[in-house]
Every structure is written in C-alpha cells, then in structure tokens.
Amino acid sequence: MPNIKLLERDLPVAPLKIAALEGCKDLGKKVNDYIVGFRKDVTKESIDSPLFCSYQLDNYLIDCPCPRFGSGEAKGMIGESIRGKDLFIMVDVCNYSLTYSVNGHINHMSPDDHYQDLKRIISAANGKAHRINVMMPFLYEGRQHKRTKRESLDCALALEELVDMGVDNILTFDAHDPRVQNAIPLLGFDNFNPAYQFIKALFKAEPDLIVDKDHLMIISPDEGAMHRAVYFSNVLGVDMGMFYKRRDYSTVIDGRNPIVAHEFLGTDLTGKDVIIMDDMISSGDSMLDVARQVKERGAGRVFVCTTFGLFTNGFEAFDDYYEKGYINRVITTNLTYLPPEAMEKPYFQVADMSKFIALIIDSLNHDLTISAVLNPTDKIHALLAKHRK
Structure with missing residues (x-):
C-alpha cells in the first residue's frame, strides 16, 4: 500500500x-x-x-x-x-x-x-x-x-x-x-528489481525454508548475474557461490559461442538449500545444467528464481528435471506472457508484480520519490523477520 x-x-x-x-x-x-x-x-x-x-x-x-x-x-x-x-x-x-x-x-x-x-x-x-x-x-x-x-x-x-x-x-x-x-x-x-516479490513468493511456497548460512546459499548461474546474487546474499545474510561459463570461442552456433562447461566457485553445498538467481529463462538449458551440478555437489532443495520466464523450448526439460529431483521450485514473475500450461506445473510459482x-x-x-521502491531492503528484512517467527 x-x-x-x-x-x-x-x-x-x-x-x-x-x-x-x-x-x-x-x-x-x-x-x-x-x-x-x-x-x-x-x-x-x-x-x-x-x-x-x-x-x-x-x-x-x-x-x-x-x-x-x-x-x-x-x-x-x-x-x-x-x-x-x-x-x-x-x-x-x-x-x-x-x-x-x-x-x-x-x-x-x-x-x-x-x-x-x-x-x-x-x-x-x-x-x-x-x-x-x-x-x-x-x-x-x-x-x-x-x-x-x-x-x-x-x-x-x-x-x-x-x-x-x-x-x-x-x-x-x-x-x-x-x-x-x-x-x-x-x-x-x-x-x-523484483527482489521483494521473489522472497515473498518463495516464503509462501516453502514455509519451512530456513534462512541462515548453515541451511541456505544463493547461486549466480554466470558472472552476469553476480550483482543479483550479491544483493540477495547480503540482504538474507547467507553465503553465495557462482558458476562461470567456459565457452568454445573457436565455434559459432546460432550466433553465439557454445558453452563447453559450467565451473563452480564457492563453498561446500552439502545439505544446503540453494536459490539460483537470474534475469531470465530463455531455453533454460544453462539454468537446468547449473541446477543439476549443484544437486550433484550435494545440495538439498533447488529453487530457481528468474524475472522473465520465456521458456522458448517449452517445459519438457523442466518436467524431466523436476521428476529427477534436480529442481524443486521455479519462481518467475507475470511481467511477461506465461502460457496456461505453466500454471499446471507442480513446481511452478508466480511472483505477482x-x-x-x-x-x-x-x-x-x-x-x-521512488527510492524506497528501487531499494526494497527494509521490506525484505521485515518479511524475513515475520517468516522466522
């Protein structure tokens, strides 16, 4: 209000x-x-x-x-x-x-x-x-x-x-x-930035989520999303990690250099819930590969938060990864068009903007002034305090 x-x-x-x-x-x-x-x-x-x-x-x-x-x-x-x-x-x-x-x-x-x-x-x-x-x-x-x-x-x-x-x-x-x-x-x-709406939607979907350094970690899927992960980790008081993309710069496929591998920089993930932050899901290949890798490194639940869910290749790969346990929740906003089938997915959660x-x-x-809108830190802290109670 x-x-x-x-x-x-x-x-x-x-x-x-x-x-x-x-x-x-x-x-x-x-x-x-x-x-x-x-x-x-x-x-x-x-x-x-x-x-x-x-x-x-x-x-x-x-x-x-x-x-x-x-x-x-x-x-x-x-x-x-x-x-x-x-x-x-x-x-x-x-x-x-x-x-x-x-x-x-x-x-x-x-x-x-x-x-x-x-x-x-x-x-x-x-x-x-x-x-x-x-x-x-x-x-x-x-x-x-x-x-x-x-x-x-x-x-x-x-x-x-x-x-x-x-x-x-x-x-x-x-x-x-x-x-x-x-x-x-x-x-x-x-x-x-929809930071507050992400946290609100995540707490609503996962009321048992424990927010501290021993139980939660923020992950950036690439160096471009670092500033988002840094902000979230600071405002929630948890650690963060980052993947960086190793590309083959000698080859161009569909106008871009293909990703050879995702390399991880960060502390031990064993037993920790993980929030992967990015600005968009296009095909979802990079995001799903990161989710698989954090799971293979011993992470607990994996939550994907992205501002724009484009899903240009459909939901088949996401369905498969959900069934295999690589992802537990995908949270995206309603800022762009979402196909009706998205609402039927058990892992899908909308952050209403x-x-x-x-x-x-x-x-x-x-x-x-909209400075308070641009910086929602106080609102997130209040939401976090309410969640912990």
Whole structure:
C-alpha cells in the first residue's frame, strides 16, 4: 500500500490514463484495479479541489487497439481524448500468443511487432498527452545491449527512437545490462528489481525454508548475474557461490559461442538449500545444467528464481528435471506472457508484480520519490523477520 499521506499532500502531474496494449491487457487490468483501490483510500477533504478533477475513477484504462489490414499493415488508435493526461503505455514485447493474418497466413506477434504497435500508440498520442511514459517490463532488444565486432546496437537505437518520439520516461525491470540507459542520459530511465516479490513468493511456497548460512546459499548461474546474487546474499545474510561459463570461442552456433562447461566457485553445498538467481529463462538449458551440478555437489532443495520466464523450448526439460529431483521450485514473475500450461506445473510459482507496478505508476503520477521502491531492503528484512517467527 502506498503512503496515503504523501498522495494526499502532493498534486498529480496530470490526470492519469493507462494504455495497456493487447499483449499486456491482463496485467494492465490488475494494475488498474490496484490504483483504483489506492485512490479510494484518499480522504474526501483532500480531493475537493478542482485540481483533483478525475482523480478517483473506477477505471484508468483507455481503449488502444492496433487493427491490421489484410496485408499485415496496422495502425494505432486511441478510443478517447488523452489531451493533457499523464499517459502510461504498458507493453509486453514477449507475448507470442497473439496472432495476425498476412495474406491469409497466420503470424505470431514477435517483439518487433509489439514494438511497432507501441510506436503507433505513441504516435496517436503525441502532441496531445501532457506526458508519455512507457512501462516495458522486458526491455525491447535488451539482450543486444553491446556491440561485438560488426553488429547492430538494437537496444540503444530503440531507446533513442522512443525519446525522439516524445517519450519522457521509460520504466523497465531487471534490464539485461542497465548501462544501456547511457544511450539516453538526459531522459528518465528506471530499472526495477523484483527482489521483494521473489522472497515473498518463495516464503509462501516453502514455509519451512530456513534462512541462515548453515541451511541456505544463493547461486549466480554466470558472472552476469553476480550483482543479483550479491544483493540477495547480503540482504538474507547467507553465503553465495557462482558458476562461470567456459565457452568454445573457436565455434559459432546460432550466433553465439557454445558453452563447453559450467565451473563452480564457492563453498561446500552439502545439505544446503540453494536459490539460483537470474534475469531470465530463455531455453533454460544453462539454468537446468547449473541446477543439476549443484544437486550433484550435494545440495538439498533447488529453487530457481528468474524475472522473465520465456521458456522458448517449452517445459519438457523442466518436467524431466523436476521428476529427477534436480529442481524443486521455479519462481518467475507475470511481467511477461506465461502460457496456461505453466500454471499446471507442480513446481511452478508466480511472483505477482501488478501491485508493485501500480505503486510505481501512482507514485510517478504524483512526482513522488521512488527510492524506497528501487531499494526494497527494509521490506525484505521485515518479511524475513515475520517468516522466522
């Protein structure tokens, strides 16, 4: 719950409107419901001013379809006036479940298609909205954040393009490399981490989890995820370990150097429960290999926590590893599309991010500080104390 006193004291930047694109509608509805609830708690006396016109509504979502022609071309439409509004556009570039027709052939929407729809809605709103903010949980082309040899630099180009179109703030989660914001150093770029939601979901799923150095260890599956593991190990007061990938740099397969082996750096794992942290599960091969190796080193239960569960190769390998006892729990957020079959898996747990996003949007609409949101240490410590009781 946001600090109601702060909301009552500060004026909103402009009346709030949320445009949840088709691929993000379910998450958008949850976020809208939370904001409606937040604002109903604000006392009547504080909103009598005309400045609070349109403050307490039953719905902040606007209709924003992107219909397509038979050729596959599209256009963005906004179903109501957003003149003078503080507009937040929500987009899930990883929602592959949506389809469209091209000359009678069915295409699944790719990240490129979602990004184009985002630009269409920005174009429809530009020059009218008071401020345009983009909530893009999975940063478009975030995995192509640096250039090696003769390569495109897609993420930086996309950020610059959004800024050129008039976007004021870009909000994302667990960017593959947050330094990509250097491409737009003068514009708002906020990168959030679902640390508190992971711990909350894990404690809910595993109420008997013992959090101390003798019973729990945090594992980074590679050097890129080190900062996440370091933060978690410090805030929970437990040890951490790290795997690093040994690659064959003489070979290129599917545009990357294949992993030869995962090597482990850390203390003895025997009998300890293990939390493996990373930003995403793509195919899941690396994560599953790390889970197998920690289990073979004597670890107890193995919990996988990842911000984005893409599962590009399906769940077959995860089912197999769960049956063999290599993994006990997979926790991921609902920031990107999750197929319905995921909810049927006995090992699968969702960390719901809708309330967190609602808090971010409501705070930014009031121009309130979000430093406490960016650093959830105190909330995790309170949750940990409650869990130990």
